[in-house]
Amino acid sequence: MSDRAPQPVDRQLPTDEARELLSLVRDIARREIEPSAAREEEAGIFPRETFALLSESGLLGLPYESAHGGGDQPYEVYLQVLEELAAARLTVGLGVSVHSLACHGLARFGTKEQRAEWLPGMLGGGLLGAYCLSEPASGSDAASLRTKATRDGGDWVIDGTKSWITHGGVADFHTVLARTGGEGAKGISAFLVPGGVEGLSAAAPERKMGLKGSPTAQLHFDGVRVADTRRIGEEGQGFAIALSALDSGRLGIAACAVGVAQAALDVAVDYATRREQFGRPVADFQGLRFLLADMATGIEAARAMYLSAARLRDAGLPFSKQAAMAKLLCTDTAMRVTTDAVQVLGGYGYTADFPVERYMREAKVLQIVEGTNQIQRMVIARHLAGPESR
Structure with a gap:
């Protein structure tokens, strides 16, 4: 069975260029990433060739300046690209997010000479x-x-x-x-x-x-x-450089989490509408219909949260609190949605014949990386109530 049967996502893209970019990403994901994802994850194969392809396609430096080899794309667009890549294979989506995180310090705090010397290779020269x-x-x-x-x-x-x-x-x-x-x-x-x-x-x-x-x-x-x-x-x-990078990196993790959740929902909907019990599709039963509805609603809310934070960043406004909120909400949502997807598939969901068990295992780490979700709650609380008293 195919990893997932994609459902249409109402993308909020600001320009025709952004729409063309996302179409390119979807094409690469469907042709080059998704078909081998389950097999290569099981075997522990690192897809270095995929990252080389993404670099050649201009997808490793999207949120950075074109003067240094970047794509001049707002974070609102870059994060939706990450979501698509993570839906196809989290190793790839997360890898692009980490690569962007590693470029952040030089791109924002480096001297003019440092940026000119090293950024072109980092953003579009095939480096990781x-x-x-x-x-x-x-x-x-x-x-x-x-x-x-x-x-x-x-x-x-x-x-x-x-x-x-x-x-x-x-x-x-x-x-x-x-x-x-x-x-x-x-x-x-x-x-x-x-x-x-x-x-x-x-x-x-x-x-x-x-x-x-x-x-x-x-x-x-x-x-x-x-x-x-x-x-x-x-x-x-x-x-200070590290914290600045992490604010942006948390949005990357949030987008990857929504990608994994969307992939899990796609599989769950496809299975529920095809699988028959008691003479009708299991999607006809109210218990499953409500479960699918809750999964979809959580994904939409999480996506809106990370896009809202991204727009603040693009506007040059403070977004640290919203980045922590997005990372918290999106990764918790991914954990809940992937767990529910396993439940929708029943015994089949617990087997490696279907990808939802892999999605559930992958979603867990997103609640941990780039600041655990307990740390995100601390960050949010500090914005609301100030530092903890000692």
Whole structure:
């Protein structure tokens, strides 16, 4: 059986160019990504050729300036592209989101010379990025990271370990947050570290319940030497750079979550209208009809939430609170919808013959990455009631 029978989605695209772009993405997703998604995920195959194709098609740098190889697309459009890619295969959608996250620091905080030298290759040169913030002892408490960067003449020498790194071991460049000063957020700086540099190595990929095609690994920095020209922003500005990137990255995760949820709903509707019990399609039974209606309503609400946040970002308005809300709502919705999709398919939903069990396993990680949903609630509450009292 095909992975899903797509249902029409009422896309809110601002221009004819955006509509043509999304049509291209759908075509690539249907022809190049979706047919092999289940098989390659089961085998843990990383689709590097797919990312090369996306780069050739101009889809790896959509929200960045065309002067540096980007696509000049607003986030409102870029996120809907991510949703389509994630619906076809989350490994691809999430990979594009992480790549964009890894480009953010240089694109926004880099000097004119740095952007001119490195951004074209990162945005449209076939390169793939990784974002290196988390560590074994500092996940949600990112400001306590221990990886150190020490000055040595005109260079920096980086030592430490980063964990839970998407594209760990396969990335061509890394945005790395490392401690250059004292304790706390103000002692952190950001660096652009190329792949394959001496002293950089990857551990074996983590064995995960889902997203098996997307390598997640620890990265070890053992005397990795980079020139000071690869420092992004000022010394001590790294944590602010990281938080800025995460606000945008959370919208990427939100869009990917809606893509997975939409894919699960498509399969559930197709199955319910075809499967007959007691002489009629199971979609005729009120219990399932209401379940499908709730699934669809949740997806529409989640999509509206991430698009609303994206429009704030595009308008240059504060959107940190709304990004946290979108990440929270969209990923919780994806978990609920994929679980309900398994229920709609009954015993078949629990088998690998249908993709909904994979969608359910994949949805779980979206509630964890780029700030757990408990952290999102803390972010939202701080916007509402201020920092917690001590």
